Amino acid sequence: MAMNTVNEIKSLLGSNRVYTDPDLLEKRATDTWPLKLVQKAVGETMEHPLCVVLPKSTNEIAALLQFLNEKGIAAIPYGGGSGVNGGSQPNNESVIIDMGNMSDIIELNEENLTVTAKPGIIHRDLEDYLNKHGYISGHYPQSIGLAQIGGLVATRSAGQFSTKYGNIENLVVGLEAVLPTGEIVRVKNVPRRSAGPDLRQLLIGSEGTLGIITEITIKIFPKPADRWMNAYGIKNMREGFHIIQKFMREGWHPAVVRLHDETGASKYEKFLNDGESILLILSEGSKEYAQMEGKALDRIIRDDGGRPLGPEPVESWLEHRNNTNELHEYTSKGIIVDTIEVAANWTDIAAIYEKVTERLKKEVPELLLVTGHSSHSYSQGTNLYFILGAFPQDPKEVERVYQSIWSKVMETTLENNGTICHHHGIGKLRAPWMSQELGSSYTMLEKLKQSLDPQGIMNMGTLLPENKGEES
Helix, strand or coil, X not given: CHHHHHHHHHHHHCHHHEEXXXXXXXXXXXXXXXXXXXXXXXXXXXXXXXXXXXXXXHHHHHHHHHHHHHHCCEEEEECCCCCCCCCCCCCCCEEEEECCCXXXXXXXXXXXXXXXXXXXXXXXXXXXXXXXXXXXXXXXXXXXCCCEHHHHHHCCCCCCCHHHHCCHHHHEEEEEEECCCCCEEEECCCCCCCCCCXXXXXXXXXXXXXXXXXXXXXXXXXXXXXXXXXEEXXXXXXXXXXXXXXXXXXXXXXXXXXEECCCHHHHHHHHCCCCCEEEEEEEEECHHHHHHHHHHHHHHHHHCCCEEEECHHHHHHHHHCCCCHHHHHHHCCCCEXXXXXXXXXXXXXXXXXXXXXXXXXXXXXXXXXXXXEECCECCCEEEEEEEEEECCCCHHHHHHHHXXXXXXXHHHHHHCCCECCCCCCCCCCCHHHHHHHHHHHHHHHHHHHXXXXXXXXXXXXXXXXXXXXXXX
């Protein structure tokens, strides 16, 4: 039956679009989900898809989804493979739809300050193209060299400069997509609309569960003329949160606002006193603006006890900010290394930081490291990254230890009024907590899924759990 399905897809799209090469199936057996990377390293077998399809056009995707929908065959959209929550995790009966062949830049519109591209373009390539023409995207995820723009939209991504430029949902102007039944839909490009609900947002963050995005238009910005940057020693995380809240409340939005706790700040230890956290600030824009904002920020931070350290720590962060070598280095040895990003209002964020770190240290004996930092701030609150390391000495214990860590972070965040996800997406990992996260609005997501994907073929188990009542 599996071979019949593959042959039918080849007949539909051509054999040059459909691949069953064992090496490729192995590569598409997971994305960058640390749990699967560690399990693979300790010898566990991964489920592989039936085949990998690489379409080259919206019409090919429409024909493929119509076929899969009629047959009731599971479809898994696959971008750059940088997802860390298992959103692209296949099973043995699924078809991977790899977007890598749809990578064209369609139009740079300098008058309207937009660029339109196909979803498979690597965001680093799009950024390089914009830079050559005097523009930036303003969106800089750590995975910029691997992630595709379609995947960033589908997972509701945030970039490292988001405090100034906004997150991906603030940047998308319009898009085209194919629904699970094969219908092609388009949301046109306009600066703002009041024509019912914003239909872009149904697909932004939908993680391939409601359709496949096939074209995207995003805002762009002229290259900044100048930068101002400085770092500060801060007494502790609570004091740091207070300082960020204060300047955000006054209306300042520097591009980079990063607060690292004492453990995370160890790489800057030559600048810091014992026990200090570190606050990294970068402002950019026109020369007049960047320097004016920097002067105001410096005043606020100093007045609240921040100890100026100069620009060198920020320059160091800029140089090394996209280095992810440690993830693969440690997971290949059977060591769990992961990041969990949550968010909350100012009233709750410090308590979440303190309770999570304390609980993990007390309740997870395999824990090697836990550190926290904030890197995306708003007038109402901020996010928190927890970076974790753990070593289960028995390979059979990998999943138990991993799920134990995640459960404690999710539970503590929900108990303290936070959101379980700031920007990495829900995937299959966080899906069991979605009912608690959304509360009474969860039924709206269920009804959207039922309406747009009646056969339930699209990325099953991602965003919505396959068994809602079963929590990790």
